[in-house]
Amino acid sequence: MFSGIRKTRCRKVWGMISDYIDDLLGAEERNEVERHLETCSACSKELESLRMTVQLLRRTPSVPVPRSFAIREVEAGREEVSGQHGSGWLRPVPAFAVGRVSAVWGGVCDPQRLRWLRPAAAFATAALVLLLMLDFLQVVPQQGGIDTREVFNESTAQVVSTPAPEVEWDTFEAGGDELAEVPPVPAPPSQAAEDEGKAPAADVYFDELTGGNDYGGGKEIATDTAGGWPMRQIEIAIGAVASILIAVTVVTWMRRNRLSRV
Amino acid sequence: MRNVFSMEEQEFISRSQEGDVEAFNQLVEHYQRLVYNLALRMLGNADMAEDAAQDTFFSAYKAVGKFRGGSFKAWILRIAANACHDRMRAARRARASSLDNLIEESGDFIADNDAESPEDYALRRELGRFLNEGLAYLTEDQRLVVILCDIQGLSYEEISEATNSSLGTVKSRLNRGRARLRDFLLQRRELLPAEFRQDK
Numbered sequence: 341m342f343s344g345i346r347k348t349r350c351r352k353v354w355g356m357i358s359d360y361i362d363d364l365l366g367a368e369e370r371n372e373v374e375r376h377l378e379t380c381s382a383c384s385k386e387l388e389s390l391r392m393t394v395q396l397l398r399r400t401p402s403v404p405v406p407r408s409f410a411i412r413e414v415e416a417g418r419e420e421v422s423g424q425h426g427s428g429w430l431r432p433v434p435a436f437a438v439g440r441v442s443a444v445w446g447g448v449c450d451p452q453r454l455r456w457l458r459p460a461a462a463f464a465t466a467a468l469v470l471l472l473m474l475d476f477l478q479v480v481p482q483q484g485g486i487d488t489r490e491v492f493n494e495s496t497a498q499v500v501s502t503p504a505p506e507v508e509w510d511t512f513e514a515g516g517d518e519l520a521e522v523p524p525v526p527a528p529p530s531q532a533a534e535d536e537g538k539a540p541a542a543d544v545y546f547d548e549l550t551g552g553n554d555y556g557g558g559k560e561i562a563t564d565t566a567g568g569w570p571m572r573q574i575e576i577a578i579g580a581v582a583s584i585l586i587a588v589t590v591v592t593w594m595r596r597n598r599l600s601r602v
Numbered sequence: 603m604r605n606v607f608s609m610e611e612q613e614f615i616s617r618s619q620e621g622d623v624e625a626f627n628q629l630v631e632h633y634q635r636l637v638y639n640l641a642l643r644m645l646g647n648a649d650m651a652e653d654a655a656q657d658t659f660f661s662a663y664k665a666v667g668k669f670r671g672g673s674f675k676a677w678i679l680r681i682a683a684n685a686c687h688d689r690m691r692a693a694r695r696a697r698a699s700s701l702d703n704l705i706e707e708s709g710d711f712i713a714d715n716d717a718e719s720p721e722d723y724a725l726r727r728e729l730g731r732f733l734n735e736g737l738a739y740l741t742e743d744q745r746l747v748v749i750l751c752d753i754q755g756l757s758y759e760e761i762s763e764a765t766n767s768s769l770g771t772v773k774s775r776l777n778r779g780r781a782r783l784r785d786f787l788l789q790r791r792e793l794l795p796a797e798f799r800q801d802k
Contacts, residue, residue: 358776362751364758393784396794397752400733401726402639406652409634409659410627 349376350383357387361394461589464582471575607632611674618666626666630659633675636754637682643749644686644742646734654689658682676756676763683746683764690742732790739786744779751776 353376359365360373377384610628617625637658641651658681669677737745746765750756756764761772787794 354777358773358780362758389784389788390780393780393787394752396729396787397733397748397783398755399729400643400753401730402635403642403730405634405638405655406648408631409638409655410630411623411659411663 350380353377353380353383354386357390360387361391458589458593461582461585464578464585468575468578468582471578475571475575615666615669615674618663619669623663626663629662629674629678633678634659636675637678640679640682640749640754641686641689643734643737643753644683644745645689646738650689650693654682654685657685657688661685673760673763676760679750679756679760679764680766686746687742732794736783736786740779740782744775744782747772747775748779748783752780 353373356365356369356373360370365373377387611632614625614628618629634655638651638655641654641658642648645651645654658678661681661684662678665681737749740748743765747761750761750764751758758769758772758776761767762769765772767775
């Protein structure tokens with residue numbers, strides 16, 4: 341019974357112990373705490389250890405600032421600074437450069453705000469890899485079972501000198517954009533001359549394919565127009581976008597990493 | 603000096619609210635040590651504390667127009683506490699650090715007094731490191747209140763304003779924080795300075 345009352349008093353004193361240590365109690369409450377402390381050795385010990393803790397904390401040295409945190413004019417218009425003030429290789433970015441970038445991007449490039457970058461970079465990279473794989477497997481430029489690029493990777497002279505295979509002339513529709521339906525190899529002029537009326541000469545065939553334009557190389561023709569899509573340009577564009585996104589992501593990641601560097 | 607500044611503070615605040623960067627920098631000059639030390643004790647890492655302090659003053663500059671009187675010190679410490687919270691959350695998210703690791707690298711306790719002997723400097727540095735470890739042992743809320751009260755010497759009312767909490771909450775956190783820190787220190791009694799070691 342007595343121990344229950346003592347515990348209740350101890351709890352009450354404990355509710356006031358911080359105020360007692362900080363000397364913020366009124367006279368009546370202070371007397372009550374001191375009366376209890378005289379009779380309760382456990383609470384006295386607790387109080388002493390807490391006092392010791394507080395004294396130790398109060399001895400904690402104040403550390404001088406490593407540099408001034410004054411706002412520079414060029415930064416005053418910025419929304420928030422994150423990163424360029426710490427140490428690390430990104431730190432010495434000149435203030436005017438930071439200001440210019442911020443002015444252009446309006447804070448969009450702030451590492452804290454670039455959460456969209458990683459998924460965007462991942463998506464662009466995946467698209468690029470997929471495209472390269474398709475390209476490698478020759479799926480994209482290949483339609484109708486014939487790789488037109490294979491044909492025109494050869495030089496015009498080689499095409500001309502290539503012996504003519506059996507051509508399914510039923511499927512041959514030269515001209516227009518449907519290069520996929522072009523037969524694998526056109527007939528050489530000599531054979532065409534022998535087989536008059538059945539197959540056009542290679543030069544004529546080439547002219548029909550290109551509409552008479554001189555492209556200067558077969559590869560460009562095939563890749564630029566295969567399947568009606570400018571595949572090479574698309575690949576280059578996606579590659580460029582992916583490279584930029586990856587580079588920005590890496591830089592952003594390094595800056596973020598620096599912020600939480602241990 | 604402090605009283606003189608207090609008299610000028612309102613004028614600096616008013617001019618800052620009109621966009622005067624120089625006036626705002628007077629306030630920065632006055633409070634930067636307080637803010638940096640709070641960040642240093644909260645985060646336990648000098649680099650992160652530096653970034654948090656800079657974030658604090660930029661956020662304060664942006665928001666100074668919304669300051670509606672009261673204690674500017676409590677207001678700026680509240681912004682600093684939020685900046686520290688953001689930094690800790692970012693560090694946790696990155697999973698790149700733990701507070702223990704941060705403490706190991708904290709490059710603080712630079713000699714502040716040329717007259718200090720090397721022995722005193724070493725002791726002070728050791729004590730600071732030890733206390734940082736102890737502070738890391740507390741919850742974020744408890745640590746903030748203990749730092750503001752016992753290290754920076756703010757009143758309960760100022761802490762209440764700075765943490766946006768009631769007085770009762772402040773007292774409760776302070777009680778629990780001190781007790782928890784005390785437990786930490788007693789477990790490592792051999793590391794305490796001699797005058798504290800013999801007490802218990």
